[in-house]
Amino acid sequence: MALHLIKLAVGVDDLSHMKEVQAGRRKQRRQGPRSPHWVYTRNTPRRAEELVAGGSLYWVVRGVIRCRQELVGFENDFDEDSGKKYCRIKLRRTLVPTAPRACKAFQGWRYLEQECVPPDLSRGDTGDMPAEMAAELKRLGLL
Secondary structure, three states, rough: OOOOEEOOOOOOOOHHHHHHHHHHHHHHHHOOOOOOOOEEOOOOOOOOOHHOOOEEEEEEEEEEEEEEEEEEEEEEEEOOOOOOOEEEEOOOOOEEEEEEEEOOOOOEEEEHHHHHHOOOOOOOOOOOHHHHHHHHHHHHHOO
8 A cells, every 4th residue: 555745835825836836946946857846855754665656745735635746756965054954855747636635734744644645636526616615615525
C-alpha cells in the first residue's frame, strides 16, 4: 500500500493560481523544462523509500485537499548562509485534481495513508460546479 505526504499550499487561492506560482518558482530557479518541481522542507521524511514507491504529495489549498503531485525523490542539502539543513521534495510537474476534502491546518508536512486519500477527479466530477461549492458540499458530506 502506497504512503503519501500532505502539505499546505500557503498563499495559494486555487489550482490555476498554484500552477502559476509553481511555474514562477521554476523560472526563478532557472530549472530546465524536464526537471521536476521541488519544494523545501526542514525535515527529511524517514519513510522516504515507501513514499517514492508510488506516493504523492497532496496539497491543501485554503483548508481543502485539492490536488496531488507524484513524488519523484528527496534531496538533502545545507544552506551555508544560515547553517541549517533542509530537504527538497521532488515532484512531477503535473497537478492531478482530487475530490475536495476538508483538512485542518498544520505545520510542515504529514504522512497520509492510502485509505485516507481523496480520489482523483475525472472530467465531469464536480468540475461542472464552482470549486467553492463542491468543497462546501464535500465538507457537509453531500458529495
